[in-house]
Amino acid sequence: MERRTIGAGALAVGAVGLGCMPMSWAYSASRQRGEESLRAVHRALDLGVSLLDTADMYGPFTNELLLGRVLKERRQDAFVSTKVGLLVGEQHIVANGRPGYVRRACDASLRRLQTDVIDLYQLHRADPEVPVEETWGAMADLVRAGKVRALGLCAVGARGGRRTPGPRLYDATLRQLRRVQQVFPVSAVQAELSVWSPEALDALLPWCAERGVGFLAAMPLGNGFLTGTLRPGAGFEPADLRARHPRFTAEMMAANQPIVAGLRRIARRHGEDVTAAQVALAWVLSRGRQVIPVPGTKQERWVTQNAAAAGLRLTPRDLAEIDGLPAAQGSWD
């Protein structure tokens, strides 16, 4: 698989990464099967999909524990990317950016991941009660202590972590990036980027490109929608984030079908086995050499399919057709 680099330290990873969140968090709990997820992670590493993206809050904690079972045996094949700064409380998810907490959280992640170093440690959300420079300074100390190799920042919402793609969200992220960059170099930014959520292209990617900062494209498959495997109106379990997501009502899923149809049309031109998911990922990969999509899955078959997207080259005609697809309907608020 093609390799791409992250940050000034030029850390090399497979061009397609693996988002591990669906193995333990955010999607249907009844479909989370540990053994299947373990097979998916092994398959990823076999195929050169080295960047494994997780967070201490996924589960909480169980996602890192799961990865630790693989890393114990295959640490040299993987690039471990985890996150700090969010805690799952009784009622809400809360931010904690206090330096002492960051230090303890890192040690706990290292134990769960069964490793002595985290390749990329990302600030999941800044704590509104703590100047971000203090949190970032504590993270920088972890690099100096050899517990972490590089630092990353996840895009933040203007309203306390709520995910709202658009200029307001990325303005806040850019302000944070400028502040933390004064303290210690940013090696990667993680934000949503997909055919139906392209906002980061103009708002964040240029900042990364100018500085050689990696860009981890979260939700590159539009939470599964862009794969064309979800049926409008089929419904989601209450714990599935899509049950409350405005773009996943039956009405909006039906309204956005032309996007999937367009991706399928392009896929067919590339061969019978090529899928809409692969076209969606190839589009993300085509946005810049510093972009690394982290499609989420817990299934070996999807890992295999998504890894193959690294070899799919979209033509100028394909790219023009994707540009011409209708904008997604359904606000995020």
Ligand SMILES: NC(=O)c1ccc[n+]([C@@H]2O[C@H](COP(=O)([O-])OP(=O)(O)OC[C@H]3O[C@@H](n4cnc5c(N)ncnc54)[C@H](OP(=O)(O)O)[C@@H]3O)[C@@H](O)[C@H]2O)c1
């Ligand atoms: N920084 C942040 O705040 C943040 C927020 C959200 C996500 N992320 C990161 O981004 C990663 C990706 O986001 P995501 O997982 O929410 O969304 P996604 O990658 O856009 O979509 C994931 C969904 O697509 C399905 N899928 C994956 N490959 C497929 C294929 N080839 N064909 C059909 N279906 C396929 C998965 O199904 P199965 O689950 O059944 O395999 C899963 O339901 C996460 O895992 C996480 O690491 C970060």
